[in-house]
Amino acid sequence: MESVTNLNHRAINFFETEKSGAAKTFKFNPLDPEFQADPYPTYHHLRCFEPVHRTFMGVWLLTRYIDAKAVLRDSRFCICATPKKIKERSHYLEQGDFNGLVQATGKWLIYLNPPDHTRLRGLVSKAFSSATVKRLRSQIQEVADELIDKVWDKGSMDIMSDFACPLPVKVITTMLGLPMEDCSKLHRWTDELSSVLDPLRSLEDYERMNKVALEFTDYFKSLIAERQKKPQQDLLSALIAAKEQDKKLSEEEIVSVCMLLFVAGEETTINLIGNGMLALLRHPDQMQKLKQQPTLIQGAVEELLRYDSPIQLTTRVATENVDINGVTIRAGEKVFVSLGAANRDPAQFTDPDHLDITRQNNSHLSFADGIHYCLGAALARLEAEIAINTLVQQLPALKLSTHKLKWRNNVTLRGLKALPIAFTPETTE
Template structure:
């Protein structure tokens, strides 16, 4: 196959025909055009495991400051995911200080209680929507809990969360059209009041930990704190929804996985790693070349944007044996679903815990499950997956 033919099979931003099963197209790319220009807008897809790692591990050459403002010569707005050192180092250091293993562990009883309620409600239905019933509410409730958002405020919090998540890509690529101004004002007003309260009366949650964190130059400023609240909403919700949705897809496609996990629950942790590899929720990210750079025999010009395809890297036959098979106890399993290098996912332990508790609650109560309505294929590659995923359980 020529590069042009591989390109014809692959267009990342098309109408979604890739969604249902992009993996044959990724394999064609790895074999024939591992670093390939997409369209005319200066975008390059990188599909091999080693090349994806090289991009993620070299922030000086492959910058996370990708927004349209930066291309126009303006400084990147502080946001952590879309910043390089030193801004990134400072923000990540601050958040990591509060996002400790203890803080994650503190969520366990709440996560278990949410899962008990949500799973019971799902199993009471003949046909249930896994997204609305579990995969979507669970991560939102957990973040809300970590930020100390009260139960009565949860619906508003979800509305903000949806609006911010849905607009983040547009904001980044097309610039700020002001569409989020109203939501941002509401969000800031609410959290400013929360921050004032926490300053006076500390609580045992992540946000309170951040409010009282001592830094070299005193405590954290209000702007930093608001930014971290927004970041947690964006980074932690859709992706974790995707992990739960993708686990369900695997259970429906490979019924023996459910049988085996029921017989050997100790395999659940490695099964979750395999779900992350097999169907990576965060399929790809963005970087910007800071200079003309050669990779895979191709020169990417300065300021072109690079798309490391983690979902493709996770199926690279040079890295994984039998990459298109779901192997419950795959070992080693060095997938890149949580990224790599300085931006490696800070929430990985929390996401793993949420996935593990959700599945450990569901699996003993079912003998199997089947997806009962064709999901929206175009949405399967989005971080949170489709808006609905209906299943029937075998009890």
């Protein structure tokens, strides 16, 4: 069985693309800690010299805003059949299979193309309305306040483990109407399963994910049975009741949707809070501006989404030959759409490396575009507004406690392992 280290070495070889001719040698390797610490110089270089860049195994990388947006909206590009790929990986196992994971991810919206995608998204959107989301404001604020209360006397905290991680899991658990005591189990499962989003994972990772997918499935099946007998005012009951032309979601689809809500909604929001707070800590003038004018928070969240996107790339497959910027992408070839790079494109954003919480016309691609545009965008925005404003307004004299930051080893999701900060509870600024 292939080890993670071997896989990483193999991936590094695939990814490394040396380019001379320019003033300095440049390498594109998303597993390189230097790239993970700051991917933006590499993106700028690629965008200038090779905006449609061939990486490894024939996967293309797009870094221009205009190309990224066009591909996300173009029906000639479809979603990657990840569950099918996971099934194929089972062949490398000496025994067992990944069927639990294949079945659980089989109905994830992000892995479906029309018409299946259209039908399922319609049904889920009905249950996941913006009215449902708006009702959560006071509950989210309560969770944020409780988390601050726990660390207040210490004068220090790790924003990731003390605040950003517990918040989204509590919110999704509340929305679905699941027991709050299950939060830590659900977070553990989600943390494991979110590796599905990463295109470079070892067989050991898939074995662990398969085990978790089976546990997750059993957990939800028994809850669905309970809710069918006794519906409640929660999202799980709404998903069970949702129907279109008398056709309801199957049990398998409901389990799949619930799992996706955790996977798509947790790590991403955690990283928006973490990356967003890091950006503010590194730009004290912007932090101060927000502290003085809390009503700037909506624009600030948009700018933080743009500045350091929690999802850095998404993948599409060409269904026919398509010309992008003079390069032919052949039918069947894969394309990495770099949302992180598109968001820093100077052709779209004035002074893109500058953080400006009052930026106007901020049409970033952090929630993607086209038919797969993030279903949870309204919820993510609300959570981030409350979380970031609570931290900025309630913690006086906030400052970073370290400059040695470590990033999580994930090609798709961009987020910190820890974000230690200090504040002075007794100071009145």
